Amino acid sequence: MVENISQPIFRFAPSPNGQLHLGHAYSALLNFDLARRAGGQLLLRIEDIDTTRCTPLLEEQMLDDLHWLGIEWEGAPRRQSEHFAEYQKALDQLAEQNLLYPAFMSRGEIKRYIADNSDANKPWPKDPDGAPLYPDIDRGRDKQHRLQLIASGKPYALRLDMKAALKTVGNALEFEELGGGPHGETGKVACDPLLWGDVILGRNELPTSYHLSVVLDDALQNITHIVRGRDLFFATFVHRLLQELLGLRAPIYHHHDLILSDDGRKLSKSADDTSLRTLRRSGRTPDDIRHMVGLACDE
Numbered sequence: 001m002v003e004n005i006s007q008p009i010f011r012f013a014p015s016p017n018g019q020l021h022l023g024h025a026y027s028a029l030l031n032f033d034l035a036r037r038a039g040g041q042l043l044l045r046i047e048d049i050d051t052t053r054c055t056p057l058l059e060e061q062m063l064d065d066l067h068w069l070g071i072e073w074e075g076a077p078r079r080q081s082e083h084f085a086e087y088q089k090a091l092d093q094l095a096e097q098n099l100l101y102p103a104f105m106s107r108g109e110i111k112r113y114i115a116d117n118s119d120a121n122k123p124w125p126k127d128p129d130g131a132p133l134y135p136d137i138d139r140g141r142d143k144q145h146r147l148q149l150i151a152s153g154k155p156y157a158l159r160l161d162m163k164a165a166l167k168t169v170g171n172a173l174e175f176e177e178l179g180g181g182p183h184g185e186t187g188k189v190a191c192d193p194l195l196w197g198d199v200i201l202g203r204n205e206l207p208t209s210y211h212l213s214v215v216l217d218d219a220l221q222n223i224t225h226i227v228r229g230r231d232l233f234f235a236t237f238v239h240r241l242l243q244e245l246l247g248l249r250a251p252i253y254h255h256h257d258l259i260l261s262d263d264g265r266k267l268s269k270s271a272d273d274t275s276l277r278t279l280r281r282s283g284r285t286p287d288d289i290r291h292m293v294g295l296a297c298d299e
């Protein structure tokens, strides 16, 4: 639990697993502008728990792009890959509450199981990102069997027992939204974490996941305002739940519009034409980027 904080603290939290594009530029500039307007601070966090896809070179280029854009942040960036021990502690805390279980099905096994157990009349439920919910297979296994499977070397994910977690928390969860969700949700938003099923919080070879590290780091960095893309709006349901389970303060959220490609699709880190590197190379200036994402230039 953190003490009362009067100065607003914002953060930009990119993953160096590809080139930054216009969508990142918008999010970073918006955070920077809002922090300045509020007389607050902007912190930078490098979300690099995926140490195979995130590379030092991509991180260096990312920092260079952010400097070029004119983004300034306080202090040294927090690099998630340097904090695995802290994430492990939080996982242990959840395990002590009996809220985690090892889930052994691979993606292929999940797919096959779902094909065998659903049909057009009874489609398999999907989470807000469109991924199928994890089958009800591993949650009820007895301890002995779990240990046997782990000892056999079968890879596993550590999943949150969502129903048990909601029961532990007991009360309804909500958060304060200053931006908007995909259906215009704003103000006090009620959370429905069940939509996600038993989310992954760690893996046998990695003591964390996006959900776990983002929640812990936001608390450890005393973040008061989370400004990020609308694609993460529903993830906030899980984040609020984890905050309650781990005894962490809830920040204020602001989910912003996504910058879409000309054909209306979400920008991707592999599409070269909107990457900041390419735009820089073609002679665009930071002010051009501001115009392109619809933000006013510095007065």
Ligand code: GLU
Pocket: 013, 014, 015, 047, 214, 227, 228, 229, 232
């Ligand atoms: N690291 C995430 C991304 O690059 C953002 C996480 C967040 O802002 O909560 O999409």
